Amino acid sequence: MKLLFASDSFKGSLSSEQTAVLLEKAAKEVFGEAECSSVPVADGGEGTIDAVIAAEHGEKIEVEVYGPLFERTKAFYGKLDDRRAVIEMAAASGLPMVPVSLRNPLLTTTYGTGELIRDALNRGFRDISIAIGGSATNDGGMGCARALGVRFLDKAGNELQGTGGDLALVDSIDVSDMDPRIRETKITVMCDVTNPLTGPEGATYTFGAQKGATPDIQDQLEGGMINYKNIIIRQFGTDPDTIKGAGAAGGLGTALTVFFKGEMKSGIDSVLDLINFDARLEGVDLVVTGEGRTDWQSCFGKVMQGVGERSKAKGAVCVGLSGSLGRDANRIFDHGVESLITSVDSPMPLEEAISRAEELYYLASVRMFRFIKAGMSIAEKNR
Secondary structure (H helix, E strand, C coil): CEEEECCCCECCCECHHHHHHHHHHHHHHHHCCCEEEECCCCCCCCCHHHHHHHHHCCEEEEEEEECCCCCEEEEEEEECCCCEEEEECHHHHEHHHCCHHHCCCCCCCCHHHHHHHHHHHHCCCCEEEEECCCECCCCCCHHHHHHCCCEEECCCCCECCCCHHHHHHCCEEECCCCCHHHHHCEEEEECCCCCCCCCCCCHHHHHCHHHCCCHHHHHHHHHHHHHHHHHHHHHHCCCHHHCCCCCHHHHHHHHHHHCCCCEEECHHHHHHHHCCHHHHCCCCCEEEECCCEECHHHHCCCHHHHHHHHHHHCCCEEEEEECEECCCHHHHHHHCEEEEEECCCCCCCHHHHHHCHHHHHHHHHHHHHHHHHHHHHHHHHCC
């Protein structure tokens, strides 16, 4: 029997790699000799670069860039091979980089994210995937675009810095000096939200508060974002509000799609493509996936959904082993996952479950594989 292990990390307890080691040990205990392989998986959020680098035997590249408040800081991105790179915008422009007392999206910028892209271009990468969750910004992606040669000008022809506060001042956009290498580069935007740029469900009113915007600041930002949108419509003939995900990361989705012609793609699908997951499924009989907690949210661009759907399409049986189950966890059965089991085997405090995570996960793996072996025995008996 050929098995493939592809779990998300269990935050605060087990890494994806640890689950694979425990699953292989349990599989060999129950089945004897079993052909086991594993691949770390993430959904395009935190930890994506580490997972993809591990799966593809890539490397991490460190770069000094400008952070969200124009402070010099160290950031990183991943090299997969000589052509492919993967970037997390949060590594250069992320919310945790800004102290709570200083959070104000009128002042923050995505310039550092643009610097990461520029560094990747300098090193010859021409297939760049960019995960755009977790931003500290609401600048419409102006900072990122400016780092790559796009100029945002006010009425007097002065170039703007590229912050949220500059949105209201933009009068024209000059792309004549945009880095020409962008046009020969495939840009994939890893995004799991569908918010437009403006409006009640747009970048500002949906995500602004968590970035430090008071109601008054949100109104100011929204007015600026509408101005920015109207100029894009006038100059480029594209309405960002018609692009699903244009409002992601404070409007970075707009800059990456309108100026750089990036393609929006779900985070988990992007990751599974980057790690050649479909090829890894060839000849596999059983796939084991999982996460710390499975509930209704697991069906919206998360690891278990992606792994389950890809497995089913390839004819492999997929089961889930998770730390716990929440509301509507059974919805995952509609996405290629055939069964669910939890690692917790009795009522216990969360702290105990986390401290005993390795032991509990291994024992649950043995139970799961014994159930599968029992099913195989029934099938053999009735053959």
